[in-house]
Amino acid sequence: MHFRELAIPGAWEMTPRLHGDDRGMFCESFKASEFEKATGRPFELHQVNTSVSAAGVLRGIHYTDNPPGQAKYVTCVRGAFLDVVVDLRPGSPTYGRWDSVLLDETSRRSVFLSEGLGHAILSLADGSTVTYLCSLEYSPEFDRDMDAFDPTLAIDWPTVGIDGSPLTFLRSTKDQLAPQFS
Template sequence: MQIEETAVAGVHVTTPRHLPDERGTFHEGFRTDLLEAAVGRPFVPRQQNLSVSRRHTLRGIHSVTVPPGQAKYVSCVRGAVRDIVVDLRIGSPTFGRHHVTELTAESGRAVYIPEGVGHGFLALTDDSCVSYLLSGLHVPGTQIDIDPFDPELALPWDCPAPPLLSPKDTAAPSLAQVRAAGALARWDDAARRPVTTGDRA
């Protein structure tokens, strides 16, 4: 498994090595030891979420307040998506910067997203299924939603047709509004806070 850091500090893309034979292929989809060695901190999944999306569905930009914080390991297990992460951590050396990765079931590629970083994706095929391994359990009221079309972010969705968004994402505030409300994580808090399981309930 190859693991590379992106232009967004702490965000890593994993690319597995496929082993083909007459039956098909085999690859490792997740390795805790290799991921933790690359990112320099523990990652213990506490919850898995799955979403299934029609083509041109856009989900995001989403994050979680710190605390409680929530790191993610995102992969596409069916279909294909254009995955975008954006640094929302105040004081981060890459604040506001984004990274785009095409995730497909065939490639097995995945993205590790640390606490405080925003995430979204555009479904490129019908019936696209995305898996999220999460370091923390869902805590109601802690989700951060940001307008995926905020001009300040200028994210390259490149959707060939009008995207399908949830009412919540359609009405999401701008980055400036969320920042003014004090909801964004600080770089020091997100990057240095120890990851434990005791504060995830």
Template sequence: MRPLRLAGAWVLEPTVFHDERGTFHEWYRADELRDAVGHDLSLAQASCSTSRRGVLRGVHFADVPPGQAKYLTCVSGSILDVVVDVRVGSPTFGRWESVRLDGDTRCALFLAEGLGHAFMALTDDATMVYLCSTGHAPEREHSVHPLDPDLAIDWPGEMVPQLSPRDAGAPSLADARRSGLLPQYAECIAHGRRQR
């Protein structure tokens, strides 16, 4: 696994074995993740979503503690996955990084608690699978608008983004910060240390 520029985010670029029958790869290994992040992923929920081309989901994050770490991959189709640092006090607060995930390269992404997550489907029937450290809890989950001009995420320009009502009504990063919705970087780091 290799770290991204935002602390708490790693990408797995697996070896995919091809033969006349198809392909095989390991998309998750507990030992590799533990070596990279310093602790195990406590698995509380596995989820799957499919999206049509142009669907934009996120930027989603959860209260820390307990937060929600995610390990995810795109098993069919293609997406542009974006990690956003929404942790107040982080040296990279407000910055983002994107990774293309698709059914060919089979890359996977790990996001620590407190990081924001969004993606845009680049193909029809883009299918994402997630392993999550905590279960779905709407009262602890929040959003920042994925088209916030202050974030200036470089979404593919050839598509009209399709947002859910929740995401379309999400606050800007600045408004979420003023409202006290964003996780604190120091608490996210302390939470990570407690997991070790």
């Protein structure tokens, strides 16, 4: 597996080695020993979530109060997503900055984000499916949201899907009403 730290410290892109033959494909999506060696920390799993989205569905920006914080390990198992990580850690040198990774069923890339980072995903194809491992069980009392279209963050959201067709953004009411970064 190849690890690359994103422009946001504490966020990593992982690209697995794909082993294909006439039967199909195999890859190791997560391996604790390699993860710890590359990131310098363990990942303690407490919950696994799966989300299926139509093209244009934008989920986030979501984050958890830190502490306790929630780390996530995100993988696209079908279709494609733009995964966006936002630094929401006051005092961090990259506070308010974002970075993104294309997650799709072809590369099988994953993203890890540490506690204190915000997260959003935009589905780029109908039926796109993402699975994410979480270091903390869902705790509504710590759950927070931020507006994905905040002009201060200026996230460059794509307007076309992987098939070239225009995307119409679809967000939950909760995400539409989320507060601004400022």
